[in-house]
Amino acid sequence: MFHALIINQNEARQQSCTLSQVEESQLPEGDVLVEVAYSTLNYKDALAITGKGRIARSFPMVPGIDLVGKVLQSDSERFQEGDWVLLNGFGVGEMHWGGLAEKARLKSDWLIPLPAGIDAKQSMAVGTAGYTAMLSVLALEKQGVTPDSGEILVTGANGGVGSYAIRLLNRLGYQVVASTGRMAESEYLKSLGANDVIDRATLSEPGKPLQKERWAGVIDCVGSHTLANACASTKYGGVVTACGLAQGLDFPASVAPFILRGVKLIGIDSVMRPLADRTEAWQRLSELLQPEDFDVISQEITLDKVEETAYELLEGNVRGRVIVAL
Structure with missing residues (x-):
């Protein structure tokens, strides 16, 4: 039993x-x-x-x-x-x-x-959240987004994926902006490596299909209007990864960022990922954390x-x- x-x-x-x-x-x-x-x-x-x-x-x-x-x-x-x-x-x-x-x-x-370098308890401190964050960071890297490209937005920053995304990006030298609904947690997010913290309300309402260019890359854990606004304000040739749906499954967006600015939107699946991708992600986690x-x-x-x-x-x-x- x-x-x-x-x-x-x-x-x-x-x-x-x-x-x-x-x-x-x-x-x-x-x-x-x-x-x-x-x-x-x-x-x-x-x-x-x-x-x-x-x-x-x-x-x-x-x-x-x-x-x-x-x-x-x-x-x-x-x-x-x-x-x-x-x-x-x-x-x-x-x-x-x-x-x-x-x-x-x-x-x-x-x-x-x-993986070598991570013990059993540490691996679950990472878990699917940290592993998904690493897959998202790898996607940015493989699409050519470097620390010199500009600011990286992380939405849902207080959650597990967001927290690890901030830490991993900071370890790699990126400039990170964290979006959160809990501004009282700003010091926590900055301790992880966020250079700036913004209120999620600036992204969570319906917005224009094209907005002022700001982000070189985005790791979105939220979906819905937040993801749509993130895409609308991503710089020419920038990359947006989507791995969460805390705000909703919908995507009330325009094709304008993808056609006029060449923005790439990449879905991050962690559930059925091939073993080779898993092994790569966990190896990088063991090196960076x-x-x-x-x-x-x-x-x-x-x-x-x-x-x-x-x-x-x-x-x-x-x-x-x-x-x-x-």
Whole structure:
């Protein structure tokens, strides 16, 4: 028996979440059994746990899109008992039982070895948020955006992706402007490396299809009008990456920035990303991040505190990353 957070749904499609004891035989199919050391609480996890988003595709479901742990059993040639492995995405916590449990049975194709230079707890301080931020930074780099190109806008800056994006960009020498709805957190954002902090209200309302050019690049975690305005104010040849939808799924924009200014809009998917991209991103994370970064951007809770923290996260009362110790 082991502990797991279980989401169920009744006939009226009402969800409930309970901390339960589970038999190992109840775990879904997979060729690697992992003893989970740490998981995380992401925005997507919070939507699943609270039922405010239709994230879980079947029931019962163990949420948790991230995990790190030690291999207990393996039928895969890629991993042996005792190996430390890392997982982000691949529908885990949505269609396959996830990381908010003391054990997980997974497909080896979803796993990568824990990178050298980052320990288990640090990897979950990074989690999908930091990994997505790194994918976004890599996209800017590969499109030729350099520190000399100009200012980089990061929206949703107080969240996990935003916090790591600021830190990573700062480590690489970029000039970063952070957009946030919590201006009281300005000093925190500047401590991460933001050169300036602006109120999200300057971007979150309907705007003109073309606006004054400012940004050489954008890492957008918000979507909707914020993303549209970011594109409208990106400089000629600039690059905008989109990885979030906190404001909404809609994109009320014009094609003008893309045709008249040659702006590039790049979608950042972290869920189904090929293993080669994952390995590259995690290698860069291990090179760029310093030990002090993990504590500044994260907090640790236990499994019994996950549900209440999920509600706080959706209410905008959680800063940075939440690590769950199993």
